Amino acid sequence: MEIILARDMGFCWGVRRAIEIMERAAQEKGEIISLGPIVHNPLVMARLEEKGVRLLEGRDLSRRSPLAITAHGAGPEVYERARAEGVEVIDTTCPIVTRSQRWAKKMAELGFTVVVFGDAEHREVKGVLAWTRGKGIAVKDVDEVPAHASRLAVISQTTQNPDKFAEFVGRLLRERMDTIHELRLVNTLCNVTSSQQEAARELAHEADVVIVVGGRGSANTRHLVEVCREEGTETYHIEKAEELQPGWLKGKERVGITAGASTPDWAVQEVVARIQELIEQKAVP
Ligand code: SF4
Structure with missing residues (x-):
């Protein structure tokens, strides 16, 4: 069985940039509060939490830690409120x-x-x-x-x-x-997304089954699933390697893997390792 990786997938530069800014800020300031998840990926959020990036609970800014605006951005009222409450803003909105x-x-x-x-x-x-x-x-x-x-x-x-x-x-x-x-x-589409969707389409042509790795709340990950299914290729969406079911690989010669823009490289590597493990254990029916 051959494992094929999409030629373009995973973290886009906007998300890499946001994570770098937040990690640096959390290191410098001890703790920062993120206005919602930085990316739609619970695994990434858990790792960032360990580094001092906490999620904002409701609208409570009373902890006074700097408030981080995520790559998705926020409305003007968020900046206005933070200013009024004297809370520092760390803006990682994607350009x-x-x-x-x-x-x-x-x-x-x-x-x-x-x-x-x-x-x-x-x-x-x-x-x-x-x-x-x-x-x-x-x-x-x-x-x-x-x-x-x-x-x-x-x-x-x-x-x-x-x-x-x-x-x-x-x-x-x-x-x-x-x-x-x-x-x-006004064309406000991000070409990272279209490039990854095009790569997913090519992958769906080449592979017998496609595994899309990414958070369930991630819109662009779900779009990759749609694109692959539109090509008529059996496609599964998973958040992490453990969710992969050996039955999906049954009788398949080429397994394609792609990942949404909020999926870290290590999550993809874990899926590749899991497939190799299943092959070695002869666990694929
Ligand atoms: S618009 Fe979204 S997908 Fe595109 S680079 Fe920015 S964060 Fe990434």
């Missing part, structure tokens, strides 16, 4: 997300209704929308775009699938031409 926030703010200030193509519950999207100060909406479908809005600025959650975003914009043009007077489109 690509910052760019998206700036466009959202600018377009809202120019009077556009800001439409973010993405998941309304995702922290990045919530943060971007907060910069519009109530003049934005997250949508997944053209039907959700407010019918009365005639000046639209369309951006995308950075981790969305480029084909789906293009399809959305195409449909918007086709179906709303009679009501839209002005349309501004």
